[in-house]
Amino acid sequence: xxxxxxxxxxxxxxxxxxxxxxxxxxxxxxxxxxxxxxxxxxxxxxxxxxxxxxxxxxxxxxxxxxxxxxxxxxxxxxxxxxxxxxxxxxxxxxxxxxxxxxxxxxxxxxxxxxxxxxxxxxxxxxxxxxxxxxxxxxxxxxxxxxxxxxxxxxxxxxxxxxxxxxxxxxxxxxxxxxxxxxxxxxxxxxxxxxxxxxxxxxxxxxxxxxxxxxxxxxxxxxxxxxxxxxxxxxxxxxxxxxxxxxxxxxxxxxxxxxxxxxxxxxxxxxxxxxxxxxxxxxxxxxx
Numbered sequence: 001x002x003x004x005x006x007x008x009x010x011x012x013x014x015x016x017x018x019x020x021x022x023x024x025x026x027x028x029x030x031x032x033x034x035x036x037x038x039x040x041x042x043x044x045x046x047x048x049x050x051x052x053x054x055x056x057x058x059x060x061x062x063x064x065x066x067x068x069x070x071x072x073x074x075x076x077x078x079x080x081x082x083x084x085x086x087x088x089x090x091x092x093x094x095x096x097x098x099x100x101x102x103x104x105x106x107x108x109x110x111x112x113x114x115x116x117x118x119x120x121x122x123x124x125x126x127x128x129x130x131x132x133x134x135x136x137x138x139x140x141x142x143x144x145x146x147x148x149x150x151x152x153x154x155x156x157x158x159x160x161x162x163x164x165x166x167x168x169x170x171x172x173x174x175x176x177x178x179x180x181x182x183x184x185x186x187x188x189x190x191x192x193x194x195x196x197x198x199x200x201x202x203x204x205x206x207x208x209x210x211x212x213x214x215x216x217x218x219x220x221x222x223x224x225x226x227x228x229x230x231x232x233x234x235x236x237x238x239x240x241x242x243x244x245x246x247x248x249x250x251x252x253x254x255x256x257x258x259x260x261x262x263x264x265x266x267x268x269x270x271x272x273x274x275x276x277x278x279x280x281x282x283x284x285x286x287x
Contacts, residue, residue, distance in 0.1 A: 011038050012046045019081070019088040020048040028093055031085040047092050051083045053149060056103045060155070063114040065122060072157045073114055073122075075130070077106045077137065078149040087145030094144040105140040106151070109133050119158075126153040 013036045014020050020032045023045045032046070039046060060074040079102055081091045091098045110133060114122065117129065130151045138148040 010041055011036055013037070014048060017050050017052045018048050019051050019083065020046045021089050021092055022046050028089060031088055049081050049088060049091055049098075051081050051088070053078060053080045054099070055079070056099060056106070058103065058106050058110060060157075061107060061111050061114070063111050065114060065119045066116055067118045069119045070159060071114065071119070071122065072155075073110060073153060074155050075106075075110065075133075075151060075153045077102060077151050079141065079146050080149060082145050082147050090143065090145035098141075098144050098146055101144065102137070102141050102146055102148075106133070106137050109136050109140075122156060126156075129153055 012020070014032060014034045016034045018034060020037070022029045022032065022037075022039060024040070024043055029044065037046070055076055055078045058075045058077060060072045062070065062072050064070050081088060081098065095101045113129060113133060113136075122129065130153050134148050134151040137151065141148055
């Protein structure tokens, strides 16, 4: 911080980031930059301002948006005094306190702009709103030598009920997206299954079932399931009794040696007869 020696001392000094004007009997006389400068003792008085970047906080402002929602908004303004003779003079002479005047303009513009915006725009377009405030504020402060560098909207606070409602809405949207994703997955799986069934066909399905029976037999299992579509020939009343006898005795058979064979080209009735014959052979072997 530069210093000025009052009284009979005929000089004062500005630091690198300071600029001064010299008043003679209270009227502007000249401007001075950094360095040591002379003055007339008791007659002239230097007044100094910094020209580095400065900031001022815009305290929380209560306002109502265009869609009638009460909000409180705060922010920060970054500015500097322009580094030239006329602007330094304007910052000192044209206003009593250029920093306070900048804050007053920023507060007024912020409240006015919030009232012209809907809540969604206010929440989603902070940068754009900050740029708009900066443009309007810079036009105001130009008259007293201040350049606005940036305006940032920091906090936008909503009523508690509104915050809960927005949180519930966001949760509902996440659930909706999750359900849509699950439904899409199920649809894709269904399409794949249908494509597979078209490729494999009925015979492929029956062969897959027979392979399952063969795997069960290889593990010495005593439980065998016979789908009715595999033994269509057994559906008649004539064979119903024979089928029941086979099923009654199948638990006593060692299925580890049960060989299904190549039944790919057989229809349901032929497959049933083949399986029945295999089981009868195994029964004879057990005797």
